[in-house]
Structure formats: C-alpha cells, structure tokens
Amino acid sequence: MTKLDATLQMLKDLTDANGVPGNEKEPREVMKKYIAPFADEVTTDNLGSLIAKKTGSVEDGPKIMVAGHLDEIGFMVTNIDDKGFLKFQTVGGWWEQVMLAQRVTIMTKEGNVPGVIGSKPPHILAPEARKKSVDKKDMFIDIGASSKEEAMEFGVRPGDSVVPVCDFTVMKNEKYLMAKAWDNRIGCAIAIEVLRQLKEADHPNTVYGVGTVQEEVGLRGARTSAHQIKPDIGFAVDVGIAGDTPGVTEKEALAKIGEGPQIIMYDASMVSHKGLRDFVTTTADEAGIPYQFDFVAGGGTDSGAIHLTANGVPALSITIATRYIHTHAAILHRDDFENAVKLIVEVIKKLDKDTVKEITFD
Template sequence: MTKLDGTLQMLKDLTDAKGIPGNEREPREVMKQYITPFADEVTTDGLGSLIAKKVGNADGPKIMVAGHLDEVGFMVTQIDDKGFIRFQTVGGWWSQVMLAQRVTIVTRKGDVTGVIGSKPPHILSPEARKKPVEIKDMFIDIGASSREEVVEWGVKPGDMVVPYFEFTVMNNEKMLLAKAWDNRIGCAIAIDVLRQLKGENHPNVVYGVGTVQEEVGLRGARTSAQTIEPDIAFGVDVGIAGDTPGVSDKEAQGKMGDGPQIILYDASMVSHKGLRDFVTDLADELNIPYQYDAIAGGGTDSGAIHLTHKGVPALSITIATRYIHSHAAMLHRDDYENAVKLIVEVIKRLDRETVNQITFD
C-alpha cells in the first residue's frame, strides 16, 4: 500500500468514518480533530453541524465554507423471523449499484458485517432477469438464523447501515478511491482552507463548517447558516465527472483533473452572479484551473444557505467525481488541492468593501 502523507491520512480518516444522515458523530469527531488546531473556536449547532471559527478581522464580513458530514446509506427497519433485515435507503441510491455489496451495521454493541441480497437470478423467469431488482425486494444478510440471534448481536430498528469500502490510492497516485467522497471531500476542503489561513492576514471571519443531513434535504446547512448569519457562503461538494465511456459533454461537462467545478445552476439555486464572476476572475488572474458545470437535478448546501437570514450570496464549488452514491467513488487529488487554493485566495480578498460590491453586483 502507498505510504500515506498527512493529507492522505486525513482523507482516509474522513472517508472511512461511518455517518449517514442523523448519525454524523463519527465523521464530526474526525473533522473536529483535524480542524481544531487552526480554529479559534469550535462549536456545534442544535442538529449537530460542526462550526469552526477563525477570526482575521473581527469586524470584517463572515465567510462560510461548508461541506456536509453525512454520506448516503441505509437504516434498519425490520427483522424477520429467519434473521434477514429489511432496510430504508437514507439518501439517493440507484438499485443497480447495491446488490451483493458489503455493509456495516452500527449497533450499540459494535459493528456487524452484512451483505445486501435478493432472490437469486437462477430461479427467476427470463423476463424477470432482464429487469433491475427493486430496492423494496432487497434485504441484508448478516449470517443470522433467527430474529432472536439478530437481536442478541445488538441489531435493532433505527440502526444505521453504512457501505463498506476502505480508502485506496490508485496506481496513478493522483486518483483516490473511497466511499463517502460525497461529501467528506467538502469537509477536507474546509479543514485545509483554515489550515492554509493559519498565520495569514485575512480581512474577515471564516467559518469552516461540517453540516449534517444534507442528503435528506440540506437540513444542517440551514441551521448552521442561521447560527452564523454569513455574508458570503461557499458550498463545497462533489460534482459529476463526465469523462467515462458513454457520457457526452452535453450530459456532463466535468472532467477529473481539469480543476474545481464552478456550478452555474442546479435544482436548489442559481449561483450568485457577482460572487461567481469574482471567483472566476481571480482564478484567471492566478492561473488556477477551473471548469463550469450546470446540474438540472440535485443541489448542494448552498441551496439552503442562500435562503437564510436576509439572503446570502452563495456559490457551489465542486470536485468532479466518478460513481457517487455508490460504495466506491473516485476523484483527482489536483482538483481538491486547486479548490482549496482558489477558496483561500478568494477569502484573502473578501473585505467589507469587496463583499458589498459583490452583493449588489
């Protein structure tokens, strides 16, 4: 295995952590561990979003950089007499990426390993084999023989179920494979933005935020933004990589390694023109690569943040990522590092006068 440098170890710790919506304690503790040395204050809101505050100019504008802590997963809902477990998806799943995948059920007694199963194709009719198995017909097998055995092992309704996959550096060491890039990469960006601002003068107060429950309705972004009342906000998340076979530029423009994605439009918001222009003009000036994208469906934390308080100029900056909302997703380290560099350089220039100009641009 490739020896992990400090950044890769942080990314491993973040992505290996288990935390579906409403169960973000473990990734929150990892983020807190890494971001605390660079923050003046670390708190949580009532839903559990982590808020790390770094003061440059205490009288300057408030800048929020938000990634979400939660990952897509499942929740135990029923246990049948034979010890098979029924579940609810938590966040968006495509049925074709689920079958025969290993999962971890997190219980009060410890972790329990399972696999997602269904009726075998060998006993289906030829017509049925051609159709994807519906999620409602799937179950989790933990090797138990009865409901009593499942209960004895500590599994009960409401327990979270998390995809199992270990962080992996590919042969091309720029390519990183992990579960939960959506959106521990956003949390990593928030950590590294504060890290790079350590000891730097910046004319504002910066908040690195790990929000909760993004995958079920951008909920923690709303409560954390109400707590902070930011003047400017960046939602940092994964985007769609359109550089795999069969995908046209019309369907998805993003390409891994071509820089962070500036989101023009998604189902949750229209990006703020003044902020978008400020960011891309600076990227052009500093020769930081970036690419545009527009996503007809889905949204990011920016969608909730920009509607809080009196309205917040917001922009989503994303990392082109393959195979999101599955057990294993892939992204490019250069895109991550360039996103951090761009956001840091933007923050250094966001004084009160500039923010006022952006707000009304």
C-alpha cells in the same frame, strides 16, 4: 498500503469514518480533530453540524462560510424478520443497480456488524424478471444470523444505521483516490485545509469551516448552521458529476477529473450568485488556478439552503468532479482537491467589507 502523507491520512480518516444522515458522530469527531488546531473555537448547532470559527485581522469583518457535509448516503434497519434477515430503508439517493451484493456495515450500540445486500437469485426468476433491476423493496441485508433472536443478540435493532464498505485506496496513478463517502467528506477536507492555510494569513474576514449534517435528505444542517452563523458569503464545497467516463456526452456532463474544480452555474436548488461567481472566476484567472464551469439539472448542494438564510446570502457551489457518486466506491483526483482549496483561500484573502458589498449588489 504504503505510508500515507499527512493529507492522504486526513482523507483516509474522513472517508473511512461511518456517518449517514442523522448519525454523523464519527466523521464529525474526525473533522473536529483535524480542524480544531486552526480554529479559535469549534462548536456545533443543535442538529449536530460542526462549526469551526477563525477570526482574521478584524473582529467584525465579513463572515465567510465554507461548508462541506458530513453525511454519506446509506440505509436504516427498519425490521428484522424471523430468519434474521434485515429489511431496510434507503437514506439518501440510491440507484438499485449499484446496491445488490454490496458489503455493508450495520452500526449498532454494541459495535459494528458486517453484512451484504441480497435478493432472490436470478436462477429462479422468470426470464422477463431477469431483465429488470431488482426493486430495493425486494432486497434485504444478510448478517449471517439464523434467527431474529440471534440478530438481536448481535446488537441489531430497528433504526440502526447501515453504511457502505470501501476502504480508502490510493490507485496505481497516485493522483486518483478511491473511497466511499467522497460525497461529501472531500468538502469537509476542503474546509479543514482552507482554515489551515489561512491560519497565519493576513485578511479581515471571519472564516467558518463547517461540516453540515443531513445534506443528503434535504440540506437540513446547512439551514441550521447558516442560521446560527448568518454569513455574508457562503460556499458549499461538494462533489460534482464527472463527464469523462465511457458513454457520457458533454451534453450530459461537462467536467473531467483532474482539470480543476467545478464552478456550478445552476442546479435544482439555486441559481449561483452572479457577482460572487464572477469574483471567484476572476480570482482564479489572475492566480492561474484551473477551473471548469458546470451545471446540474437535478440535485443540489448546501448552497441551496445557505443562500436563503435570513434576508439572503450570496452563495456559490464549488465542487470536485467525481466518478461513481452515490455508489459504494467513487474516484476523484487529488489535484482538483488542492486547486479547490487554493482557489477558496485566494478568494478569501481578497475579500473585505467593501468587496463583499460590491459582490452582493453586482
């Protein structure tokens, strides 16, 4: 790989870090390294979400929360059989079609152990069984151990986290970036970059760049971190569905990668706040920042927890159209990342107490 610029290096460090729900230490440390220079203070809540605070020109200005989640989907070791094969539990949403024969890393107290997800080979299955996808309960992880004792000598124990393997890759068209964990280290990167660009900006808000934990298992860190912050406005920055691959119709997914961040009107966790949505899109129109409207009938983002904090928080999800989410390797477009940052920065510069009040009751 050729030498990466500073932004690509940050994206590589974030996505190469391993962190499934409940074990987000690695990506949290990476995010802290990159966001701390632009924050007045960096703390965590008691569940482990990272909270970087930057006060603007007014001490008691509106509190603006920009949250990406640190965790990625993965697995957990539940049992080691007598032959040294590992049984596992999915942590986050997986589709069996994308799991089999994929490389994984087991995170043990003594270091990382490589493995691969296996199952009974199709050659010995009945013809009807070959036509069906293998159920995850019939899969296992092979770590090259000859016995349970040897697997334990490697350091493997029940409860260990298991993560997909896919190195960060700049593709031939250098705007296209492939990695594991775009869901949702790209949101963490957006939060970092927003604070960086606001460091010297004149605005009356207190901005919180947040890396939440355990989003993939129920928006849990967003709930605890928002409770600690008590924001006046909340943005969840995450990935969204890309509708530009073969077989996907516009009825199923509207957005195309490279055509701007997605403004989510509706998902299973919330109906976006109309006043905030209109303010954001008007800002984008005035600044000439491209964006796309989208909706997701199933699934949700951290906005689903943020907007229910205390007596309610106007919240909006701004997402990056990403191909092949919830797999080992996903692809997004650098321009969408940069435009999402630009949009959120412009929005925050326009916010103040009166504007927030007007948005809230619009």
